[in-house]
Amino acid sequence: MIETAIFLLFALLAVASALVVVLHRNPVYSTLSLVVTLISLAVLFVLLGAPFIAALQILIYTGAIVVLFLFVVMLLNIGREEISQQRGLVQKALAGIGALIFLGIVASSLWGLYGTTQVGPLTEDFVSLQALATLLFGEYLLTFELVGLLLLVAVIAATVLAGRLSKASQVSVPEEGLPGPAGGPGPTYTEHPDQVTPPEGVR
């Protein structure tokens, strides 16, 4: 009874905040709504008996990736209306088609599952950590390693691209360069701190 109430509350919250992500005109608010969506999903994971997945969801997505989104949004300082005015009719149509295709995929996979899966009460640790680890590092080891390799390639590619771009246009990198290797060259300091160019894009 309580679980159903919690499920309904957070399912509604997830859908509502996901709508805000898409519809709100201020990118900072959109990003924050994404945080609410992810936390609601984490609560749903807990209800499904997968506290580990829930913890990872908050730790990685909410705690790190969306913070980076926010970092970029704030660094670029995108105005409230700038984004919404750029949307043309073609873009809207394409987005609509994309959404329909996605819905179709979800619906068809749900339809395929319908009646075949066993429905029963969930145990406390439905997705146990040991089982998950055995699958990841046993049966799916190759896939797991390939995904890791893919991420590494993406990071290196981003670094190379960022380095080439900043060399080509000679744009001075803002003082707060992106953290870490993915962000390309960090801030450059001269011997005399007075000669450092002031950061741009900050109000």
Next chain:
Amino acid sequence: MAFDLIATSIKLALFLGIFLGAIAPIMVWTERRFAAYIQDRPGPNRLGPLGLFQPLADVVKFFFKEDVTPAAADKLLYLMAPVLAVLPALTTFVFIPFGPTVEVGDRLVPLVVSNASAGVLLFLALASLGVYSLVLAGYASNNKYSLMGGIRASAQLISYELAMTLAVVAVLLPVGAFRLTEVVAYQQGFLWNVVPQFLGFFVFFIAMFAETNRLPFDLPEAESELIAGFHTEYSAMRFAAFFMSEYIAMTTLSALCATLYFGGWDLFGFTEWAAAGMAGLFLPLWFWLGAFGMAVLITKTMFFMLVFVWVRWTFPRFRYDQLMALGWKVLLPLSLINVVFVAAMTLAGIY
């Protein structure tokens, strides 16, 4: 069900009352007196014995100050940011055990508020949410210094979170579980983790300062360059919310450090020995186990808090690029080496 609910409520109230209601204000006092001692001046010593009631006076002062909201601020986010600062600070401590699993009547009660199987992961997950308050405070204030502070905070906290999480992973490897109660049990049977995993402790210890925005990593505030960084525009109780959440975060992180690397509530069997000695004296064994466990944990926590203050008045602030270089080029590789080393030792059966 009802028994569990009551037991959890009592533990929660106890922790909130003792750990956060008393330790954090005492810490504010300690910081000021210890700082004064380092600088060879008396510090606040007027109110109450040794000036111990000074935090109370400070709170009263904060309540009566004028609460200013800048005209150009983003009102909603400006009001939300201090609340978001307090939230993770007040929730993370529930995963820290303060005693062994005890028998109350015929039931087993673990002396930890939440013994969830994802344990320390949930701790890190909740702690990682703290960055939003700093970023939003910086953005919503509509002030360039605040914004700089917020941007710095987001980059700094993410960078050091990685190294810290990897250090924690190394602790969990030989234990084979995420529960902090089992981490303590493992150390009881072996050694305090600080000995076999000194490298991990070193990384964790440094990351601890960066995660709480304490000197030498207080770049988001950096009063000499950014006025007060992300909380420049905040006053009265809203400022106090940031201030208190920083101290509470220090307290919980110190307690986590004590639990991960220094045996937690255990002191070479002292807790059980003392509790067995006192058992039956006025109160049953489970009470004394909890009381002595709590006392040992608080002692260790207070030690790390003193180190926080000591370091603050000893080291100058890092430059921003040095901070990033240290996080990514020194601490992250070190923690990776530590993980590989501990994993190898665990496989070999030594740890």
